[in-house]
Each structure stands twice: as structure tokens, then as C-alpha cells.
Amino acid sequence: xxxxxxxxxxxxxxxxxxxxxxxxxxxxxxxxxxxxxxxxxxxxxxxxxxxxxxxxxxxxxxxxxxxxxxxxxxxxxxxxxxxxxxxxxxxxxxxxxxxxxxxxxxxxxxxxxxxxxxxxxxxxxxxxxxxxxxxxxxxxxxxxxxxxxxxxxxxxxxxxxxxxxxxxxxxxxxxxxxxxxxxxxxxxxxxxxxxxxxxxxxxxxxxxxxxxxxxxxxxxxxxxxxxxxxxxxxxxxxxxxxxxxxxxxxxxxxxxxxxxxxxxxxxxxxxxxxxxxxxxxxxxxxxxxxxxxxxxxxxxxxxxxxxxxxxxxxxxxxxxxxxxxxxxxxxxxxxxxxxxxxxxxxxxxxxxxxxxxxxxxxxxxxxxxxxxxxxxxxxxxxxxxxxxxxxxxxxxxxxxxxxxxxxxxxxxxxxxxxxxx
Amino acid sequence: xxxxxxxxxxxxxxxxxxxxxxxxxxxxxxxxxxxxxxxxxxxxxxxxxxxxxxxxxxxxxxxxxxxxxxxxxxxxxxxxxxxxxxxxxxxxxxxxxxxxxxxxxxxxxxxxxxxxxxxxxxxxxxxxxxxxxxxxxxxxxxxxxxxxxxxxxxxxxxxxxxxxxxxxxxxxxxxxxxxxxxxxxxxxxxxxxxxxxxxxxxxxxxxxxxxxxxxxxxxxxxxxxxxxxxxxxxxxxxxxxxxxxxxxxxxxxxxxxxxxxxxxxxxxxxxxxxxxxxxxxxxxxxxxxxxxxxxxxxxxxxxxxxxxxxxxxxxxxxxxxxxxxxxxxxxxxxxxxxxxxxxxxxxxxxxxxxxxxxxxxxxxxxxxxxxxxxxxxxxxxxxxxxxxxxxxxxxxxxxxxxxxxxxxxxxxxxxxxxxxxxxxxxxxxxxxxxxxxxxxxxxxxxxxxxxxxxxxxxxxxxxxxxxxxxxxxxxxxxxxxxxxxxxxxxxxxxxxxxxxxxxxxxxxxxxxxxxxxxxxxxxxxxxxxxxxxxxxxxxxxxxxxxxxxxx
Numbered sequence: 028x029x030x031x032x033x034x035x036x037x038x039x040x041x042x043x044x045x046x047x048x049x050x051x052x053x054x055x056x057x058x059x060x061x062x063x064x065x066x067x068x069x070x071x072x073x074x075x076x077x078x079x080x081x082x083x084x085x086x087x088x089x090x091x092x093x094x095x096x097x098x099x100x101x102x103x104x105x106x107x108x109x110x111x112x113x114x115x116x117x118x119x120x121x122x123x124x125x126x127x128x129x130x131x132x133x134x135x136x137x138x139x140x141x142x143x144x145x146x147x148x149x150x151x152x153x154x155x156x157x158x159x160x161x162x163x164x165x166x167x168x169x170x171x172x173x174x175x176x177x178x179x180x181x182x183x184x185x186x187x188x189x190x191x192x193x194x195x196x197x198x199x200x201x202x203x204x205x206x207x208x209x210x211x212x213x214x215x216x217x218x219x220x221x222x223x224x225x226x227x228x229x230x231x232x233x234x235x236x237x238x239x240x241x242x243x244x245x246x247x248x249x250x251x252x253x254x255x256x257x258x259x260x261x262x263x264x265x266x267x268x269x270x271x272x273x274x275x276x277x278x279x280x281x282x283x284x285x286x287x288x289x290x291x292x293x294x295x296x297x298x299x300x301x302x303x304x305x306x307x308x309x310x311x312x313x314x315x316x317x318x319x320x321x322x323x324x325x326x327x328x329x330x331x332x333x334x335x336x337x338x339x340x341x342x343x344x345x346x347x348x349x350x351x352x353x354x355x356x357x358x359x360x361x362x363x364x365x366x367x368x369x370x371x372x373x374x375x376x377x378x379x380x381x382x383x384x385x386x387x388x389x390x391x392x393x394x395x396x397x398x399x400x401x402x403x404x405x406x407x408x409x410x411x412x413x414x415x416x417x418x419x420x421x422x423x424x425x426x427x428x429x430x431x432x433x434x435x436x437x438x439x440x441x442x443x444x445x446x447x448x
Numbered sequence: 449x450x451x452x453x454x455x456x457x458x459x460x461x462x463x464x465x466x467x468x469x470x471x472x473x474x475x476x477x478x479x480x481x482x483x484x485x486x487x488x489x490x491x492x493x494x495x496x497x498x499x500x501x502x503x504x505x506x507x508x509x510x511x512x513x514x515x516x517x518x519x520x521x522x523x524x525x526x527x528x529x530x531x532x533x534x535x536x537x538x539x540x541x542x543x544x545x546x547x548x549x550x551x552x553x554x555x556x557x558x559x560x561x562x563x564x565x566x567x568x569x570x571x572x573x574x575x576x577x578x579x580x581x582x583x584x585x586x587x588x589x590x591x592x593x594x595x596x597x598x599x600x601x602x603x604x605x606x607x608x609x610x611x612x613x614x615x616x617x618x619x620x621x622x623x624x625x626x627x628x629x630x631x632x633x634x635x636x637x638x639x640x641x642x643x644x645x646x647x648x649x650x651x652x653x654x655x656x657x658x659x660x661x662x663x664x665x666x667x668x669x670x671x672x673x674x675x676x677x678x679x680x681x682x683x684x685x686x687x688x689x690x691x692x693x694x695x696x697x698x699x700x701x702x703x704x705x706x707x708x709x710x711x712x713x714x715x716x717x718x719x720x721x722x723x724x725x726x727x728x729x730x731x732x733x734x735x736x737x738x739x740x741x742x743x744x745x746x747x748x749x750x751x752x753x754x755x756x757x758x759x760x761x762x763x764x765x766x767x768x769x770x771x772x773x774x775x776x777x778x779x780x781x782x783x784x785x786x787x788x789x790x791x792x793x794x795x796x797x798x799x800x801x802x803x804x805x806x807x808x809x810x811x812x813x814x815x816x817x818x819x820x821x822x823x824x825x826x827x828x829x830x831x832x833x834x835x836x837x838x839x840x841x842x843x844x845x846x847x848x849x850x851x852x853x854x855x856x857x858x859x860x861x862x863x864x865x866x867x868x869x870x871x872x873x874x875x876x877x878x879x880x881x882x883x884x885x886x887x888x889x890x891x892x893x894x895x896x897x898x899x900x901x902x903x904x905x906x907x908x909x910x911x912x913x914x915x916x917x918x919x920x921x922x923x924x925x926x927x928x929x930x931x932x933x934x935x936x937x938x939x940x941x942x943x944x945x946x947x948x949x950x951x952x953x954x955x956x957x958x959x960x961x962x963x964x965x966x967x968x969x970x971x972x973x974x975x976x977x978x979x980x981x982x983x984x985x986x987x988x989x990x991x992x993x994x995x996x997x998x999x
Contacts, residue, residue, distance in 0.1 A: 323578075
């Protein structure tokens with residue numbers, strides 16, 4: 028048995044890289060700095076090691092050939108999931124380019140709230156080390172931060188800071204949704220301020236808060252059940268803070284046209300920066316390769332990971348390229364599901380031929396036509412993943428020798444096989 | 449395979465060859481002396497053709513986070529320039545901030561064989577290398593950005609000695625796999641995080657009490673003492689601010705004779721004269737450059753049309769956001785390391801300021817005497833996309849074309865520029881110096897940028913054409929490492945270039961304080977921060993080339 032330290036996690040998105048993991052053959056145990064998100068994903072045992080075609084175990088090469096055959100005969104293949112490392116995404120995009128597929132990251136419906144807002148107005152954002160060292164006021168919008176990333180507060184708020192005398196004096200305000208636990212409570216016992224409202228009222232609440240920040244007249248006393256006087260206090264705290272941070276998870280804003288909420292809060296951040304102090308946004312995201320998919324697709328095509336190649340060149344459409352719609356409407360005729368991180372994240376059930384390039388241990392309601400178990404980046408092979416703030420790419424380590432191929436190995440081999448002779 | 453390029457007219461400033469007819473022999477990717485016996489396996493008759501080494505863009509934003517932000521921000525720009533896949537080439541998009549594959553193809557199709565990313569944030573260097581790893585054909589490299597990182601500023605406040613600074617700079621160059629060091633708005637990106645909105649050369653960072661002048665001197669000294677060939681690469685204070693010509697002149701004087709490269713100097717050459725309180729400082733800048741042999745510059749020419757500005761200078765980009773066109777923009781504070789700002793721009797010839805910016809850039813090119821100390825850039829994509837280089841070359845080489853263009857810009861700008869009175873036309877040899885030999889020398893590439901034996905065979909062949917734009921946009925042949933990759937301006941084969949680096953020595957004990965700093969303040973472990981060679985090479989496409997230090 029060996030113990031590996033300073034292990035980075037590709038799973039949680041906040042880039043924790045201080046895990047200690049005991050490796051005993053193929054079995055892993057997180058011995059320090061685990062969490063409810065990371066530990067189970069590291070410790071999940073390998074079950075499948077062999078590829079299957081129509082439920083029968085076959086050699087890898089046979090499965091690759093069958094996958095290529097299905098794709099070569101397809102009019103509009105869809106590649107969903109897109110949960111893998113940088114090299115896996117490179118292979119995925121090469122394959123999509125080769126066979127004219129639609130690429131659709133599984134978290135895109137949430138991420139779209141951010142992309143639509145960013146592509147309309149832009150934003151002013153920050154990264155985790157700036158939060159850790161500068162943030163004196165954290166405003167959380169519509170999101171349960173600790174459920175998203177259990178160690179967020181421990182790592183980035185209740186810890187030493189370069190520019191704050193007493194980090195425990197930082198203030199936390201929840202707007203819209205209350206936290207599910209108490210990790211946002213300061214070590215000095217101060218609890219977060221919570222201003223709850225029904226999630227669907229959040230657009231109105233944010234609009235009023237922004238108006239108050241801009242000193243616009245507001246003619247109501249309450250909005251979404253929150254007293255305007257309480258929002259006025261938030262506006263004043265934002266203006267008084269040295270370096271406030273507004274955070275949200277796009278996927279948590281699960282209501283129609285939530286991009287307008289992101290737009291309002293991003294515009295509010297810009298407004299505060301015009302009032303002689305600093306404020307920044309911090310979108311929470313990045314689980315299971317979400318940022319990785321969008322970053323690699325971004326530099327390869329110019330667009331985020333909801334892009335089609337069916338006309339020979341990349342075309343981005345955040346609505347029409349939704350793989351669920353393409354499946355529901357019968358437009359897609361082969362589904363490729365790529366998910367190297369999470370065995371519980373299986374493809375949608377469909378009648379069209381399905382190829383799964385997935386983490387070992389997937390249980391299917393309906394056996395796919397081809398299943399190729401692959402290694403997990405950061406466990407079975409080295410690789411790269413992007414953290415939630417996009418700027419930081421972490422170097423994933425190989426922890427054990429499982430012999431499982433990487434996503435890139437498999438997708439590159441299928442792409443090779445799809446080339447015309 | 450032995451390849452012979454026969455009878456071309458060769459412009460090879462690195463060997464002092466200026467338009468002589470010469471044969472060139474290529475074997476195993478390199479240029480060799482004429483063999484005594486062996487018959488070539490392949491011969492190209494280049495009679496009447498112009499032969500230069502592959503062009504090198506010494507300052508182009510082709511890798512790293514701000515470029516991807518720019519891409520993500522502007523889907524409408526990509527839609528106007530879709531690039532379909534071919535039997536050889538991947539699909540992608542073009543115009544202002546092209547996709548990585550298209551970047552490689554389009555550079556190569558213009559005869560370029562190397563490009564250098566000037567703003568490699570230490571914490572973002574891994575991404576920059578991965579993006580550049582997806583740029584085919586070109587060699588690449590980067591200058592690592594320092595000067596607004598809290599670690600350096602803490603060292604300066606603590607009055608650490610120059611040796612300690614040198615060790616940190618060398619450690620960072622090694623960790624980020626860089627070939628030079630850049631500073632952007634020295635200390636200003638950091639000051640913006642403390643809510644300072646401007647920072648002059650002698651103005652103190654409100655937290656650290658350090659001035660940009662201190663930072664520049666310290667870093668320029670470190671770069672020189674470490675033996676890094678490329679001088680400190682400086683994006684100065686006050687970018688875009690009318691009157692900043694004085695800041696730039698003071699910066700040149702303040703460096704005290706140390707080697708310094710001032711980048712996209714056009715954006716730093718503005719006076720405050722005239723009815724619009726905006727005037728050209730190009731003549732003063734050119735005079736200072738001519739008189740100070742320690743100074744090199746690239747221009748950062750603007751050309752009219754839509755583009756996007758992507759810069760590490762979050763302070764100045766935030767100040768410039770009101771010019772965003774279309775009206776959307778991004779800034780970021782980054783990891784106690786740096787920052788960035790992305791602001792789309794549409795430079796218009798009928799806008800007085802834009803028109804004068806255009807003229808200021810051209811005046812600078814034409815008034816600086818020594819082509820070995822000035823470089824042809826648009827600061828891609830900030831002044832214009834790199835695909836506009838052939839047009840820019842024509843403006844430099846063709847006075848009547850230049851004056852025809854001048855006659856179409858904003859009339860008040862025409863009155864504020866001396867451009868019409870400048871007779872100079874660049875020669876082919878001078879273009880070859882600026883875009884080849886000079887660039888290789890400046891960066892410290894030991895076997896690129898020349899056509900003498902021993903150089904890698906990066907070679908571009910053009911048909912001589914009085915219309916220099918047509919000539920430079922469509923080379924007859926481009927060879928990369930001896931392999932024919934472009935014929936008649938179109939890709940015929942693709943391959944992967946190398947990543948150029950330098951590895952200055954440092955005292956390993958520098959990691960003791962760094963490890964403590966990473967553990968206490970940063971969000972990544974120090975050992976996870978360092979980029980290893982295998983990250984660049986493990987996919988079987990990339991390679992790392994280490995160039996020597998010069999001490």
C-alpha cells in the first residue's frame with residue numbers, strides 16, 4: 028500500500044488538491060481532506076474492465092470497430108455527457124468534427140444561464156485565491172454553496188487571508204435560498220444573513236437590489252417576501268465593502284429565463300465597481316469536467332460545448348443543439364455518451380443506437396449497443412481539468428495502474444477508424 | 449530526403465544576404481551546406497522567386513484564458529467566418545480571435561512558422577500551453593507575466609535583494625515553461641484589486657508602496673542577470689491615455705540602459721495637443737528609440753474594422769470599457785497573480801481617435817531607423833487580427849498606397865499626422881529583418897529565423913509582386929522543419945511545431961518560502977503548480993526546445 032498526497036480532484040470543480048489517498052492495488056481510500064462529493068467518486072471500485080457489444084464482452088478493438096461502424100452510418104450523431112479531461116475532449120471534438128456530430132455538455136442547460144448573459148453583456152469576475160485573500164463580503168444568490176462544494180467555506184473563507192486582519196469578520200449573505208448546513212457560519216459564531224424567497228421570485232429580488240445599488244427609487248416595501256429595507260441594507264453593505272464577491276451556481280437557478288437573473292447580478296457587480304469600490308462575480312460550476320468541456324470546445328471551435336459539426340464547420344446554438352431535444356424530436360440517429368467521472372451518470376434511454384464511453388461500473392436500464400469502460404482522469408491516468416474559475420487548469424495524477432484505456436485513447440481510435448480510406 | 453531550392457532570390461539578414469540568387473539545401477529538417485555529391489531527391493525551381501525564412505510573430509495573443517474569453521464573448525464574429533473541415537484540416541472559425549487550428553493554418557498560409565504568446569500568466573500558463581498545443585504547424589512559446597503578482601510585490605516591500613528576486617523569476621520561468629518575462633502595467637493590475645484606477649510610473653501601489661518604476665528596474669535587472677536573451681517585455685503604464693507619450697519617454701529613461709522591449713508602443717505614444725486634445729507622440733518616441741540602443745519596440749498597429757482587445761491590463765481595460773463595441777466586456781482579477789480584460793473594439797477610419805491611432809503606428813514604423821529594433825505586430829487581436837499583416841506590409845512598402853489610404857481617413861486626423869511627408873518605403877530586406885532575423889535574435893532562438901546551414905528549414909517562398917499585400921498573403925511554398933506545408937497559400941500538409949523555452953538556473957532553496965506562501969495563501973499546492981515537460985509532450989505531438997542563456 029502506498030499513500031499519495033496533494034492529490035487534485037477533478038470531481039468537485041473547486042480544485043481541491045490536498046487530498047491524501049491510500050492506494051492498495053486497485054482500491055483507493057481517501058485518508059485526508061475528503062468530502063461528500065469527492066470521496067465516493069475516488070473510492071468507487073472498478074467493476075467492468077472489458078468492453079461490451081450488445082451486452083457481450085468483446086475485445087476493445089471489436090467495440091471500437093462497432094462504434095465506428097455505427098457512427099459512419101449515422102446522419103446526425105449526438106455526443107452527450109462530455110465529462111472527461113482535456114485530452115478526452117480533444118479526442119471527442121476530433122471525432123465530432125470527423126463524423127459531423129452535435130457536441131452537448133450534460134450541464135449545458137444550467138451553464139447556458141451564464142453563457143447567454145456573458146455573451147450579451149460580459150461580466151467582472153474573480154477567482155478563488157482572490158476570494159480567499161480579499162473577499163470581505165460574500166453575497167450568495169439562489170445557491171446552496173456547501174451542498175455544491177462542501178469544503179468551499181473551509182478552504183476559501185474561514186482561513187488565512189493576505190489582506191484581511193481577521194478573516195472571521197467576513198460577512199456572508201444568502202439571497203433567495205437558505206444554506207443547508209452551517210459551514211457558512213464564521214468561526215467567531217456569526218451566522219450568515221439569510222434573505223429567503225421563492226426561487227422564482229429571485230429575478231424580481233435581484234432587480235430591486237440592483238436598483239437600490241444604483242440609488243434608483245423603489246416604490247414597493249417588499250419583494251418576493253423580502254423587505255426592501257433589508258435589501259437596502261445589503262446594497263449599503265456592498266457599497267461599503269472593500270472587495271465584495273457575488274456568487275451563484277448557474278445550474279441552481281433552475282427556472283425559465285434565469286439568464287436574466289445572471290445578467291442583472293453581473294450588471295450590478297459592474298455598477299458597484301463604478302461607485303469607487305471593488306466587487307466581483309464568482310460563478311460556481313465545473314463539476315465533472317464542465318469547464319473542461321467548454322474551454323476545450325472554446326479554443327477548438329470558438330464556441331461553448333453545445334456546438335454541431337453537421338455542416339462541416341462548427342455552429343453554436345444554445346437551444347437548438349440541446350441533445351435532449353434532438354433525441355426527443357427524432358433528429359439524432361446515434362447517441363455517444365462520454366462520462367469518465369461518474370458511473371451513476373448514465374445516458375438518457377433512447378431507441379437509437381447508443382455508444383457509451385464511460386466510467387467502469389455503469390449500470391444501465393437498457394444495455395447500450397456498445398459500452399467501453401474507460402479509466403477515470405486523475406485516478407487511472409494523468410490528465411488536465413479546469414477548475415470552476417476557468418483560469419486554473421489542474422494537473423491530474425495517475426494513482427493506480429488499472430490498465431483501463433483513457434477517454435482519449437478510445438475516442439481517438441474510433442476517429443481513426445471513421446477516416447475514409 | 450535531400451531537397452534543393454534552386455535559384456531563388458534570397459533575403460536572409462541573419463547571414464547578411466540581401467537579395468542574392470542562391471541555392472538552399474534541406475536535409476532531415478535542417479538547412480545544410482551544398483553537398484558535394486548527392487543528387488537531390490526533390491528540387492524546386494525558384495528562379496525569380498523571393499525566398500525568406502519562415503516569419504516569426506514575436507507578440508501575438510494565441511494562447512491563454514483571455515483569448516478563450518474573447519472567443520466565448522463573440523459568437524457573432526465567428527459566425528461571419530466559419531471554416532469548414534477538409535481532408536487535411538480541422539474545422540473551426542476565423543476572424544478576430546480564430547480557433548486554435550485555424551490560427552495555425554492561417555499563419556502558415558501567410559508564411560509564418562512561429563508565434564509567441566506574450567502574456568503567459570503563471571497560474572494560467574498550463575492552459576496557454578494546452579491551447580498552443582492545439583495550434584498546428586507553428587512553433588510557439590510564451591513570456592511569463594510578472595509584476596502584479598503579490599509574491600513579487602511582497603518581496604519588493606520586504607526589500608529582498610536582487611539575487612532573491614532573480615531566483616524567484618528564474619523559478620517562475622521554469623515552472624511556466626516560458627522563454628521570456630513580460631510585465632503589464634507594472635503593479636497596476638494589482639493596484640486595481642485595491643481599487644486604484646490609475647497608476648503612473650512613479651505612483652505608489654497603495655498597499656505595497658512600490659512604484660512601476662521600481663518593478664521595471666528590478667525585473668529588467670533580473671532578466672539580464674539571469675541571461676535570458678529576450679529583454680524584459682514591457683506593456684507600460686497608462687495604456688491608451690492621452691499624454692502617455694511622456695510616461696513612455698520616462699520609462700525609457702528610467703530603465704537606466706538595461707535591455708527593455710516596449711510592446712505595442714502605438715498605444716503608448718499619445719500627446720494632448722490639438723482641438724481634440726489627442727495627438728501623435730510618434731516622432732518623440734522614434735527619436736528616443738533611435739537614441740537608446742538598449743530599447744526595442746513592436747508597434748501594435750491598428751487597422752480598421754472589428755476586433756477584440758484582450759489584455760492582462762485589467763485596470764486600463766476597465767477604464768476603456770465605455771468604448772466597447774459591441775457593448776459587452778469582461779474583466780477578471782486572477783489568483784493574486786494577474787488579471788485580464790476583454791473589450792471588443794471596432795476601429796473606424798472616420799473616427800478621429802482611431803484614424804490618428806492608425807497614423808501614429810505607421811509614423812512609428814517609418815521614423816525608427818533600425819529595423820533590428822522594431823517589430824511588425826498588430827498585437828493580435830488588439831490592434832487588428834494577424835491576418836491583416838500583408839495589408840500592413842503594403843502600407844510600409846508602398847508610399848503611394850499609404851497616401852491613398854491616408855486620404856480616406858478622418859480629415860482632422862490627416863491634419864494631425866506627418867505621415868504624408870514621410871518618404872520612406874520599407875525594403876524586402878527590412879521586412880525580412882523585422883519579421884524573421886530580428887525577431888529570432890530578440891527572442892533568443894538559436895537556430896530559427898535564418899537560412900544559413902544549421903538552421904531549421906522554416907522557409908517561405910513568394911512570387912515577387914509590386915502589390916506587396918498580394919505577395920505576402922499567398923506564398924508559393926512554405927516549409928516547416930523541411931516539410932512542405934503550404935503551396936500557393938493553401939495547406940498541403942500539417943504537422944506540429946515545438947515549444948521554445950529557456951531554463952535559467954536558480955537556487956532550489958527558493959522553494960522553501962514559496963511552498964509556505966502557496967500553502968498559506970494560494971489555492972493550489974506548489975508542486976501542482978509547476979508545469980512538467982511531459983504535460984507538453986505526452987500526447988505525442990508536442991516537444992520542448994530549450995534555448996541557452998547568454999551569460
